[in-house]
Structures are given as structure tokens and as C-alpha cells.
Amino acid sequence: MVVTGIGVVSALGPDRESFWSALAAGRPGLEPITGLDTSRLSFNRGGEAREFRPQDHLDDALTHLADRFAQFTIVAAREAVADAGLEPGELGGARCGVMTGSCVGGQTSEDEAFVRLYRQDRPRVHPLSVPRIMANAGASLVSMDLGIQGPGFTVSTACSSANHALGQALWMIRGGAIDRAVAGGGEAPFSFGNLMAWNAMRVVSRDTCRPFSADRSGMILGEGAAMLVLEEAAAARARGARIYAELAxxxxxxxxxxxxxxxxxxxxxxxxxxxxxxxxxxxxxxxxxxxxxxxxxxxxxxxxxxxxxxxxxxxxxxxxxxxxxxxxxxxxxxxxxxxxxxxxxxxxxxxxxxxxxxxxxxxxxxxxxxxxxxxxxxxxxxxxxxxxxxxxxxxxxx
Amino acid sequence: MIGAIARSKRIDAAEIRPETTFEELGMDSLDAIELLFEIEEEFDLTVEDEAVQGKETVGQVIEAVLEALADEPGAGGDAPAGGE
Missing domain, CATH: 3.40.47.10 (Thiolase/Chalcone synthase)
Known part of the structure; x- marks a missing residue:
């Protein structure tokens, strides 16, 4: 199985190019959080996808329907498919799958809905709350957006979710169930309630993320999505696709x-x-x-x-x-x-x-x-x- | 209410008449529950499922909402809409 397309939205920028140029330069995107008030948190840094503007990519109806994590997922999937040199209609219909990882799903929408109920004492929540919050919204909206009609699902295994999703995609293609997959994961964990929960775990650094360093003091949360196009090597070569690497x-x-x-x-x-x-x-x-x-x-x-x-x-x-x-x-x-x-x-x-x-x-x-x-x-x-x-x-x- | 439909479907309010059907407006069931949500928020009342079931035109729903308003004068928003 080979990787022929990559799409990314991250703290390092709204696309693959910005992601890779920052990684290659060793330039972190972990900055003081601006999307919400951090005064009650013991940490204030995060990897927010600040340059992502949904209106640059999605029409008003899709922006309204999709939680931030699903917006990231759709945009990354579109970029991956375009990068693979494929039009949505060429993905293979029912022979193409979509697999995503998500730990917390539509956290931002959930927080907003429950603030209305518990804090503002409103009698009802927005009727799109359920489709916005469901963790499979990313996979579902990608399937609709790209016309993917084969197996689609979302794996939720906390910090391993996307690897489990990509592994399943690999094994389903290898097993012959599908010919191609658009797989990866999306996450938007910056809601106040979720940040307070992470705060209580005492694992988020008050400094920044310094892996393997003697003075490391914890993780820094990030948001974004990455989606990969996976397909059989022979099929990719036959259509003259650029191959990044084999998912072996x-x-x-x-x-x-x-x-x-x-x-x-x-x-x-x-x-x-x-x-x-x-x-x-x-x-x-x-x-x-x-x-x-x-x-x-x-x-x-x-x-x-x-x-x-x-x-x-x-x-x-x-x-x-x-x-x-x-x-x-x-x-x-x-x-x-x-x-x-x-x-x-x-x-x-x-x-x-x-x-x-x-x-x-x-x-x-x-x-x-x-x-x-x-x-x-x-x-x-x-x-x-x-x-x-x-x-x-x-x-x-x- | 016509204003709410016009905003959500991005069409001119003048094009919406009482006999206009939701089908003609291209509204699906998800659009319908959003519209009911906006009506409930705007008028601070609860529209029961039964009151609007089978209603096909804008006028029919306006009538149902007016009835709900009459049944619930000064609706306080303490009655939650029917369950999930």
C-alpha cells in the first residue's frame, strides 16, 4: 500500500506546505491560546490552527453544519485527494473507504450547547448539535463531500485514534475489501470544558512541549487534521501517481x-x-x-x-x-x-x-x-x- | 417567520407566500428542525412535534405557531421540547 496524497491542517498552517516547511525549519507553532480565556487554566499555550479560516474552503452551509474538527477533516481530505492527482469522481465510489480518528469529536459544539443549558438556562440546544458533536462527523462529511461510498468509520482510541484508523485502512486494502482509502484524523480540542479537564490531569506543561529534554514538563495540546490517500502500489503506478512512501x-x-x-x-x-x-x-x-x-x-x-x-x-x-x-x-x-x-x-x-x-x-x-x-x-x-x-x-x- | 426562512435559505422574503411549500423552498427535515428552533427562540415558546407534523406550507406552520402562542400566553420557556 502506498501513500499518494497528503492533506494537512495544523498549528503550523492551513495546508501541507506550511506544515512541512515549519517542521523542516524546526519552527514550533505552540503559542499562547487566543481562542478562549485561559485565566482559570494553569497553562496557556496550545497549538491552535490560527491560519485556518473555514470560509476560505467551505460554503456557508457546510461551515454551519460542521464542527471545527470536521471542517479540518474535510479540508485536509480535499487537499490529500487533489495532491494524489485525483478528482473526487475518480476515487472509486464503493471501492474507496474513509477512516478517521477522533478522540473528542465535536467538543466545541458540545461545550456551546451545554453552556446554553447549564449556564444561560436556555430551554433548548441547537438542533444541529447531534450531527455536529458526533465523532464520525468528519468521516461522514468527507464521504458526502468526495462521494466516497465504501466502508466509512471513525475510531476513537484517544491519542492513537488516527493510527488505528490508518492501520484499518491498510488492512482493508490489503485484504481486498477496498482498493483505496482516504484516511487519517481530525481534532479540535480547544473548548473551555475540555481544557479544564486536561488541566485537572496535570499533564499539560506550563512551559512548552520539550520532548525527551531533561527539563520537559508535559504536553501541549494541538488541533488540526491530516488525511492520506492510500492505494495499492500497482494501481498507483499504473495511473502514474507520485508515491511518497509505502505504508508497509x-x-x-x-x-x-x-x-x-x-x-x-x-x-x-x-x-x-x-x-x-x-x-x-x-x-x-x-x-x-x-x-x-x-x-x-x-x-x-x-x-x-x-x-x-x-x-x-x-x-x-x-x-x-x-x-x-x-x-x-x-x-x-x-x-x-x-x-x-x-x-x-x-x-x-x-x-x-x-x-x-x-x-x-x-x-x-x-x-x-x-x-x-x-x-x-x-x-x-x-x-x-x-x-x-x-x-x-x-x-x-x- | 418568513424572515427566518428567507435568512436560512438565502432567498428574498418577498418570494415566500403562505401557500409556498417547504419542498418548493428546498427545505429538508434538518432545515425544518432548525426553523422550528429559531421560531421557538424568537417567540420563547415550545412547538410540540404533533403541532407541526404533516404541515407542508409556510402558512400551515404559521397557523400552528399562532395556536401554540395562544395556548401558551407569555410562554416562559420552562417546558422543554419533546425528548431526543
Whole structure:
């Protein structure tokens, strides 16, 4: 299965080009949050998609119907399909699927609806609340927008959602159920209620996101969407499509351990399963786009998990967390990072871990600090590990 | 109410007459529940499902809303619309 199209909306800009140019420059998009009042939060930074203006892309009716997370998803899907050199009518109808990840769905619309009820004591909520809030709205509206008539669904596995969605897309194409998929994830978690919930978890940094750095103090939330066009390699070549990279495998696992504490074994099993599914030896991998949230626990545990899977080869791996630049977009994170990984492989430039200040003995990998690095890699992994211990890792081959 | 329809469908209010059907206006069921929401908000009343079921023209719904207003003088908005 190969990736032939990429579309992105993120804190780094409203399209793929702005996303990649910021990653390549090591330029973070994590700024003080402007969309709402942060005075009751202990943190004030986020990766907001500030340059995204729905009216630049969507008509009034669709803007009115779609929550922000679904707007991102539609726009990213359109960009991915155009990038693949396909018209919506050429996607394959019932032989094309749409799979999205979303952790919190239409959070902004839900918050607005319940503010009316609980705070303003209004007798009713807006009648579009349900279709706006439902987590599958992104997949549904993409199917309508692009005429995709095959299997469509949304996976919700917190921070791994998009990787689970992309893995399912891979396996459905490989299994012959469909010929093509438009898959990824979208998320817009910046509602006041949701931010207060994250505040209560005490995992969001008051500083910024500094993955693997000795002074890291937590994650920074992000928003956006990334959608990829996946299709069989032979079909892509036959139509003369540009191929970014092969999505060669996916590995999934459950920690069966703790609802929020990360484990070393679960992620290790997912990485090993992704390599096995792709038919890759650990030594063939040159780059890992880490889950790398920037929390004390994740980054040390992920380092140990990578060492467990790769053994001595771990010291020859480049490992970076692009969350340091686009933020942690929860259900869209895996999709943004799959886009970053594929663009890194196709351009021969590995995006760095930004905001890195000092090495931590517990994170003693080559984390590509602060500056992108020219390197051609044969294969790469993209890790997503979720609250709830549900892990999904994608394996790509050049 | 004609103003609300005109705004939501982006058409000239002068084109909407009591005998105009919702079908002619290109309104589907989702448009219909949005219109009812706007009416309820505007007049601070609750329009029961039964009151508007089967109504096909703008005039019929105006009549139903007027009846609801008469039944609920000074409607306070304390009666929630029927369940999900």
C-alpha cells in the first residue's frame, strides 16, 4: 500500500506546505491560546490552527453544519485527494473507504450547547448539535463531500485514534475489501470544558512541549487534521501517481496495565508487531517519529520500549517528536505524524525535536535536537500510544 | 417567520407566500428542525412535534405557531421540547 496524497491542517498552517516547511525549519507553532480565556487554566499555550479560516474552503452551509474538527477533516481530505492527482469522481465510489480518528469529536459544539443549558438556562440546544458533536462527523462529511461510498468509520482510541484508523485502512486494502482509502484524523480540542479537564490531569506543561529534554514538563495540546490517500502500489503506478512512501505495516497492542500510566511492554509489542506486519527487520529502520508527548513518564518509558525492540540498533536510530511543533492533536496526532514521517522519507529530511534544551539520561536516544537532519532512511515507524493503553504503530518503507 | 426562512435559505422574503411549500423552498427535515428552533427562540415558546407534523406550507406552520402562542400566553420557556 502506498501513500499518494497528503492533506494537512495544523498549528503550523492551513495546508501541507506550511506544515512541512515549519517542521523542516524546526519552527514550533505552540503559542499562547487566543481562542478562549485561559485565566482559570494553569497553562496557556496550545497549538491552535490560527491560519485556518473555514470560509476560505467551505460554503456557508457546510461551515454551519460542521464542527471545527470536521471542517479540518474535510479540508485536509480535499487537499490529500487533489495532491494524489485525483478528482473526487475518480476515487472509486464503493471501492474507496474513509477512516478517521477522533478522540473528542465535536467538543466545541458540545461545550456551546451545554453552556446554553447549564449556564444561560436556555430551554433548548441547537438542533444541529447531534450531527455536529458526533465523532464520525468528519468521516461522514468527507464521504458526502468526495462521494466516497465504501466502508466509512471513525475510531476513537484517544491519542492513537488516527493510527488505528490508518492501520484499518491498510488492512482493508490489503485484504481486498477496498482498493483505496482516504484516511487519517481530525481534532479540535480547544473548548473551555475540555481544557479544564486536561488541566485537572496535570499533564499539560506550563512551559512548552520539550520532548525527551531533561527539563520537559508535559504536553501541549494541538488541533488540526491530516488525511492520506492510500492505494495499492500497482494501481498507483499504473495511473502514474507520485508515491511518497509505502505504508508497509501496522502493529497494535493493549497495555492491560493502567488507564493513564504508560507501560514499556505494550508499546514494545506494538512496535514489534508493526515491524513483523511490514516484514521489516529492526535494522532496516532509520527513523522513528515518536509518540513523544513531553511528559516525564511517556518519554522515558518510550525510550525504554524503543531500546527493548531495537536493541543495539537503537543507538543508530534517529528518533524525533514533531509534537514539539504541532502539539498533541489527540485523535489526529497519528495522522499528523504519519504525514510528517512520509514527508521526511520522501524529502530525505528528518524533522527535529524542537524546544530541546538538555539531554536526559532516561531519554538517551538520538532525538534530532532542534535542527532537521538530511538522511535517507529505508524504513520508519510512527508511534502512537493512548491513554487507556491502546497502542498503534505504523511502519513505512521508502 | 418568513424572515427566518428567507435568512436560512438565502432567498428574498418577498418570494415566500403562505401557500409556498417547504419542498418548493428546498427545505429538508434538518432545515425544518432548525426553523422550528429559531421560531421557538424568537417567540420563547415550545412547538410540540404533533403541532407541526404533516404541515407542508409556510402558512400551515404559521397557523400552528399562532395556536401554540395562544395556548401558551407569555410562554416562559420552562417546558422543554419533546425528548431526543
Amino acid at each position: 505495516g501496522c502493529g497494535m497492542s493493549s497495555d492491560a496495565h493502567h488507564i493513564t500510566q504508560p507501560s514499556e511492554q505494550g508499546p514494545g509489542r506494538a512496535m514489534a508487531a508493526a515491524l513483523a506486519d511490514a516484514g521489516l527487520a529492526p535494522e532496516q529502520v532509520g527513523y522513528v517519529n515518536a509518540h513523544g508527548t513531553g511528559t516525564r513518564a511517556n518519554d522515558a518509558t518510550e525510550t525504554a520500549a524503543i531500546r527493548g525492540v531495537f536493541g543495539a540498533h537503537a543507538d543508530r536510530l534517529a528518533v524525533s517528536s514533531t509534537k514539539s511543533m504541532h502539539g498533541h492533536a489527540l485523535g489526529a496526532a497519528g495522522a499528523l505524524e504519519a504525514a510528517a514521517t512520509v514527508l521526511a522519507m520522501s524529502t530525505g529530511l528528518l524533522p527535529p525535536t524542537a524546544n530541546f534544551t538538555a539531554a536526559d539520561p532516561e531519554c538517551d536516544l538520538d532525538v534530532v535536537p532542534n535542527e532537521a537532519r538530511a538522511a535517507s532512511v529505508e524504513a520508519a515507524l510512527s508511534n502512537s500510544f493512548a491513554f487507556g493503553g491502546l497502542n498503534a504503530v505504523l511502519a513505512f518503507r521508502t
